[in-house]
Amino acid sequence: xxxxxxxxxxxxxxxxxxxxxxxxxxxxxxxxxxxxxxxxxxxxxxxxxxxxxxxxxxxxxxxxxxxxxxxxxxxxxxxxxxxxxxxxxxxxxxxxxxxxxxxxxxxxxxxxxxxxxxxxxxxxxxxxxxxxxxxx
Amino acid sequence: xxxxxxxxxxxxxxxxxxxxxxxxxxxxxxxxxxxxxxxxxxxxxxxxxxxxxxxxxxxxxxxxxxxxxxxxxxxxxxxxxxxxxxxxxxxxxxxxxxxxxxxxxxxxxxxxxxxxxxxxx
Numbered sequence: 001x002x003x004x005x006x007x008x009x010x011x012x013x014x015x016x017x018x019x020x021x022x023x024x025x026x027x028x029x030x031x032x033x034x035x036x037x038x039x040x041x042x043x044x045x046x047x048x049x050x051x052x053x054x055x056x057x058x059x060x061x062x063x064x065x066x067x068x069x070x071x072x073x074x075x076x077x078x079x080x081x082x083x084x085x086x087x088x089x090x091x092x093x094x095x096x097x098x099x100x101x102x103x104x105x106x107x108x109x110x111x112x113x114x115x116x117x118x119x120x121x122x123x124x125x126x127x128x129x130x131x132x133x134x135x136x
Numbered sequence: 137x138x139x140x141x142x143x144x145x146x147x148x149x150x151x152x153x154x155x156x157x158x159x160x161x162x163x164x165x166x167x168x169x170x171x172x173x174x175x176x177x178x179x180x181x182x183x184x185x186x187x188x189x190x191x192x193x194x195x196x197x198x199x200x201x202x203x204x205x206x207x208x209x210x211x212x213x214x215x216x217x218x219x220x221x222x223x224x225x226x227x228x229x230x231x232x233x234x235x236x237x238x239x240x241x242x243x244x245x246x247x248x249x250x251x252x253x254x255x256x257x
Contacts, residue, residue, distance in 0.1 A: 015236060025210075113239075
């Protein structure tokens, strides 16, 4: 890959990887503590936290790894993430009884300054940008 | 946990954040002064690790110890990791990484305060 073309983790991708990395660590840590201390309190919310953690880890790894296959997996991860934050965001307002405790994605990521909502959009935009740059 | 230390964290992180925003707007790479400011902010965070641990050992409050210490250490790791990560990109994107690292510090510091007040994960 020539140097003048962006890789997944260069340029603005570097900023993206940093945020994904922070969220991977934060979501993993939080879900492990939640599941470890009181798993029965909100099984659905805690499982979703764990799912979010796994997706952030996958996205971070793919952005760092680079290459065609990593690009594809990253697109899938970001899409699942977007669907996740939108559906959990809506559900946390509509079906409050489903979420007695918060997840990373509840209220569209309000507790995380709405980063969880912006992140998949930024991720998909970046992946698209890198693909276009390589097809030119 | 000492309040003045928290204030110091927000002041040092806040001023550095303002400087990085100015650099981002003017499209200038982050130079030594910014890294010096980050160093000062980091120094405060390292002091906070020590002071926070001592405060935790001496408190009667119902604070989740493991959670508190993990945030205490986590908030002190954000700036070194961010600074190191930004070095390969001495341009706007690199400066953005520095700003994101500072925002991470502010976010974790807020959580740290809540956990000290008795909040859970």
